[in-house]
Amino acid sequence: MDFATLANCLGSPACVVTQATSGLIIGMLLFLVAAGLTLIFGVLKVINFTHGAFYMLGAYFAYSIFRVTDSYTLAVIGAALGVGLFGLVFERLFMSRVYGSNVLMQLLVCYSFILILDDAVKLIWGPEFKSMGMPPTFMRPPLFIAGGVVPPFYLFLIGVTCFIGIVLWLVIGRTRFGKIIRAAAHNPGMVSALGLNTEMIYGLVFALGGLLAGLAGGLAAPVRSMVSGMGFSILIESFIVTVIGGMGSIIGAFVAAILLGLTRSFGSLGFPLFVDGAMFLIMALVLVIKPSGLFGKEA
Amino acid sequence: MSKTQYPRRRFLKTGAAAAAAVGLGFPMVGRAQAKTIKVGMPTILSGRVAMLGTSSRNAVMTEVEKFNAAGGLGGRTIEMVIRDSKGQPQEAARVARELVNTDGCEVIFDCEASSGAFAVHEVARDLGVLCLHNISETSALTADPKNRIPNAFRTARQGIHDSIAGGSYAAGVAKAKGIKRWMTCSPDYAYGRDTTAEFVEYLKHFMPEAEVVGEAWPKLFQPDYTEVVTKIVQTKPQALYSCLWGGDLTSFIDQGNLYGLFQASEIFAVNMADYTTLTVVKNLPRGIHSGNRYIKTFPKTGANAAWGDAYRAKYNEYPTNWSWESALGMQFLTEAMKKVNSADGKKIAEALRGMKVQTPFGADGTVTMRAEDQTVVGYAVGWGTTIPGEPYVPEVTAGDWNLILRLEAEWKKRKGFG
Numbered sequence: 001m002d003f004a005t006l007a008n009c010l011g012s013p014a015c016v017v018t019q020a021t022s023g024l025i026i027g028m029l030l031f032l033v034a035a036g037l038t039l040i041f042g043v044l045k046v047i048n049f050t051h052g053a054f055y056m057l058g059a060y061f062a063y064s065i066f067r068v069t070d071s072y073t074l075a076v077i078g079a080a081l082g083v084g085l086f087g088l089v090f091e092r093l094f095m096s097r098v099y100g101s102n103v104l105m106q107l108l109v110c111y112s113f114i115l116i117l118d119d120a121v122k123l124i125w126g127p128e129f130k131s132m133g134m135p136p137t138f139m140r141p142p143l144f145i146a147g148g149v150v151p152p153f154y155l156f157l158i159g160v161t162c163f164i165g166i167v168l169w170l171v172i173g174r175t176r177f178g179k180i181i182r183a184a185a186h187n188p189g190m191v192s193a194l195g196l197n198t199e200m201i202y203g204l205v206f207a208l209g210g211l212l213a214g215l216a217g218g219l220a221a222p223v224r225s226m227v228s229g230m231g232f233s234i235l236i237e238s239f240i241v242t243v244i245g246g247m248g249s250i251i252g253a254f255v256a257a258i259l260l261g262l263t264r265s266f267g268s269l270g271f272p273l274f275v276d277g278a279m280f281l282i283m284a285l286v287l288v289i290k291p292s293g294l295f296g297k298e299a
Numbered sequence: 300m301s302k303t304q305y306p307r308r309r310f311l312k313t314g315a316a317a318a319a320a321v322g323l324g325f326p327m328v329g330r331a332q333a334k335t336i337k338v339g340m341p342t343i344l345s346g347r348v349a350m351l352g353t354s355s356r357n358a359v360m361t362e363v364e365k366f367n368a369a370g371g372l373g374g375r376t377i378e379m380v381i382r383d384s385k386g387q388p389q390e391a392a393r394v395a396r397e398l399v400n401t402d403g404c405e406v407i408f409d410c411e412a413s414s415g416a417f418a419v420h421e422v423a424r425d426l427g428v429l430c431l432h433n434i435s436e437t438s439a440l441t442a443d444p445k446n447r448i449p450n451a452f453r454t455a456r457q458g459i460h461d462s463i464a465g466g467s468y469a470a471g472v473a474k475a476k477g478i479k480r481w482m483t484c485s486p487d488y489a490y491g492r493d494t495t496a497e498f499v500e501y502l503k504h505f506m507p508e509a510e511v512v513g514e515a516w517p518k519l520f521q522p523d524y525t526e527v528v529t530k531i532v533q534t535k536p537q538a539l540y541s542c543l544w545g546g547d548l549t550s551f552i553d554q555g556n557l558y559g560l561f562q563a564s565e566i567f568a569v570n571m572a573d574y575t576t577l578t579v580v581k582n583l584p585r586g587i588h589s590g591n592r593y594i595k596t597f598p599k600t601g602a603n604a605a606w607g608d609a610y611r612a613k614y615n616e617y618p619t620n621w622s623w624e625s626a627l628g629m630q631f632l633t634e635a636m637k638k639v640n641s642a643d644g645k646k647i648a649e650a651l652r653g654m655k656v657q658t659p660f661g662a663d664g665t666v667t668m669r670a671e672d673q674t675v676v677g678y679a680v681g682w683g684t685t686i687p688g689e690p691y692v693p694e695v696t697a698g699d700w701n702l703i704l705r706l707e708a709e710w711k712k713r714k715g716f717g
Binding site: 005009015018019021022023025026029122127128129130131132133134139141142149151153154220222223224225226227228229230233234264265267268269272273275276 | 345346347349350353514515516518520521522523525526527528529530532533545546547549550553554556557558559575579580581582616
C-alpha cells in the first residue's frame with residue numbers, strides 16, 4: 001500500500017488530470033462492452049458470455065480492414081457493423097433456441113462459441129499476436145493540460161464513447177424503437193400480443209449489443225495487442241460493471257465503468273497490489289448493500 | 300602371401316543360415332534395428348502462448364529432418380511425438396507420462412514454459428527417462444541441487460546469466476548517461492518477479508548508487524496498461540526495466556508511445572529483441588535497450604544468419620527465442636546419440652555431461668553442457684538497442700562469459716546452491 005503517493009497525487013492538479021484521463025479511457029471502453037452485455041440481458045434475460053469474443057472479433061475485423069484500407073474510420077465502422085451482423089446471425093441460429101432453457105444450457109452454448117471463435121481467429125489470423133499500430137493522424141505528442149499528460153488519441157476515444165453513450169441513451173429513452181425494446185424487456189408477451197415481432201426485436205437487440213462490443217474492439221485496436229482469447233479478461237471486467245451498475249441498466253453500466261476505471265487508475269498509485277481486489281470488493285459491497293446494483297430495478 | 304579361398308558353397312550355406320536365423324529364429328533383432336527412436340515433446344500448442352509450441356516444433360522438426368536425412372542412428376530415424384499441454388502444468392505432467400508409458404518414447408524433449416517444465420521434471424525423476432528441458436529459463440531448475448537428477452538437462456538460456464549480463468550492460472549505460480533513478484515494470488508472476496529481482500541485484504552490484512524509485516506489476520495478459528503507464532509518468536524515473544514479453548510488451552509499447560514514455564526515460568526491455576515482438580510493433584521506438592532473444596545479427600556469423608534465413612524461408616516467419624533453444628536441444632541429443640551410437644538414455648546422459656557442440660547459437664560458435672549442473676553455458680548473450688526496421692538490433696554488445704560464470708558461482712554460494 002502506498003497511500004502517501006495517492007495523497008500526493010490528489011494534491012497535484014497535474015497528477016489528477018493524468019490519472020483521471022487514464023481512468024476515463026479505461027472506463028469508457030469498458031462501458032461500450034458492458035453496455036451491450038447489459039442491454040442483451042435487460043431484454044433477453046440472457047447473459048451473453050460470448051460478448052468478450054465479440055470484442056475480440058471487432059478488434060480483428062478492424063485490424064484487417066485497416067490493413068486493406070489504411071483508414072481507421074472505416075476500420076472502426078466495419079468492425080462495429082461486422083460484429084453486429086455476426087451477433088444477429090448468432091442470435092437467430094443459436095441463442096434463440098435456448099431462451100427457454102436453463103442457464104446451464106445457455107452457458108454451454110456461449111462457452112462453445114467462445115472456443116469456436118478463439119480457434120477460428122487462430123485459423124484465420126494465426127496464433128501469434130497482432131498489433132494494428134497507431135493511425136498516422138494520432139501519432140502526435142501528448143497534450144499538457146494543467147500540467148497533466150493527455151494523449152490526443154485518448155481524448156478522441158473519450159469523446160467518441162461519450163457521444164455513443166449519449167446516442168444510446170437517447171435511442172433507448174426517447175425513440176419509438178427504444179420504447180419497444182423497453183416494453184419487450186418488461187413484458188414480451190404483451191409486446192407480441194400488440195402485433196410486434198418479438199423475434200425480430202430480440203435479433204436486433206443482440207445485433208446492437210454485438211455492434212457495441214465490436215465498436216469497442218475496433219476503437220481499442222490501435223493500443224491493444226490482439227490474440228486469440230483476448231476477450232476473456234474484458235468479459236470478466238464487463239460482467240463486474242454490469243453487476244455493479246445493475247443488470248439491464250445502461251446508465252448503471254456507464255457509472256460503474258467510470259467508477260472501475262478511476263479505481264484502476266488512482267488505485268495503481270495508492271494500492272497497486274490490490275487494484276483487481278478493489279474491483280471485486282466494490283462489487284461485493286454493492287451486492288450486499290443493494291443486490292440489484294446501483295441502478296438496477298428491485299426484483 | 301597365401302590367399303585364403305572362401306568356398307562359394309560354404310558362403311551360400313552361411314548366408315542362407317543367417318537369413319533363416321534373422322527371419323525365423325531372431326526376428327526381434329531385425330525389427331529392433333529398423334525401429335524408430337521415439338522422442339516425446341510436451342509443449343504448448345494452444346492458447347495465448349501457442350507460438351511457443353509452434354516455433355519450437357518448427358525448429359525441432361528442421362533438426363530432426365537433417366538427422367534422419369543423414370541416415371539417423373545407424374538407420375534408425377527419430378520420430379517426434381508432439382502433444383499439446385495447453386500451458387497447464389498438470390496436463391504437461393500427464394502428457395509427459397503418457398508419452399513414455401503409452402507411446403513408448405525413449406526421451407522426453409520438454410518444450411514447456413517454466414511451470415510446466417517443473418511438472419515434467421518430476422515425471423522424469425519418477426520414470427528415470429532421459430529429459431531435455433529446452434524452454435524453461437528459471438535458474439532454480441538446474442541450479443538448485445534439490446532439483447538435480449542425473450537424467451535431466453537444460454538447453455535453454457538461464458535467468459541468472461541474463462541478469463548478470465543485463466545488469467552489467469545497464470550499469471555501463473547508466474554510468475555513461477548519469478542515470479540513477481530506476482523503475483521496474485514486469486508481469487506479476489514468478490518469472491517477472493524473479494527476473495526483475497535478479498536484474499536489480501546485478502544492476503546494483505555494478506552500480507551501487509542506482510536507486511529503484513518505483514515498481515509496477517501488471518497482471519499477465521492484462522489488456523490495458525494505461526494506469527501502469529501513467530504511474531511511470533508520475534514517478535518520472537530516468538530509466539525503466541521491464542521483462543514484459545510478447546503481446547503484453549506490444550500493448551505496453553503502443554500505450555506508452557501515446558504518453559511519450561520512450562522519450563522521457565531510458566528503456567531496458569530484456570525481451571524486446573525477439574522477432575515475435577519486433578515485427579509486430581508498428582511504431583517501434585528507436586533506442587530501446589534489449590537483451591538478445593533470437594536475432595540473426597547476433598552472434599554476427601554466417602552460420603547464425605543462414606540458420607535464421609533458412610527458418611524464415613521454410614516457415615514464412617522469423618524464428619523465436621524458443622526456436623533456437625529447441626534447435627539446440629535437438630543438436631545436443633543427436634550429437635550425443637551419434638557419439639555413443641545408441642539411443643539408450645543412460646549412455647546419452649553420460650555423453651551429454653560436459654559435451655560441447657558446434658552451433659550457430661554459441662558465443663564462440665560452440666555451446667557446452669556444463670557437467671556439474673547439466674545446463675548450457677557459452678551461448679550468445681548480449682544487449683543492444685533497437686531501430687524501427689530491419690535489422691532491428693544492428694549492434695549487440697556481447698556479455699562477458701568469464702564475468703557471468705564468476706558471478707553465477709558467487710550467486711550459487713549465496714543461495715546455498717554451491
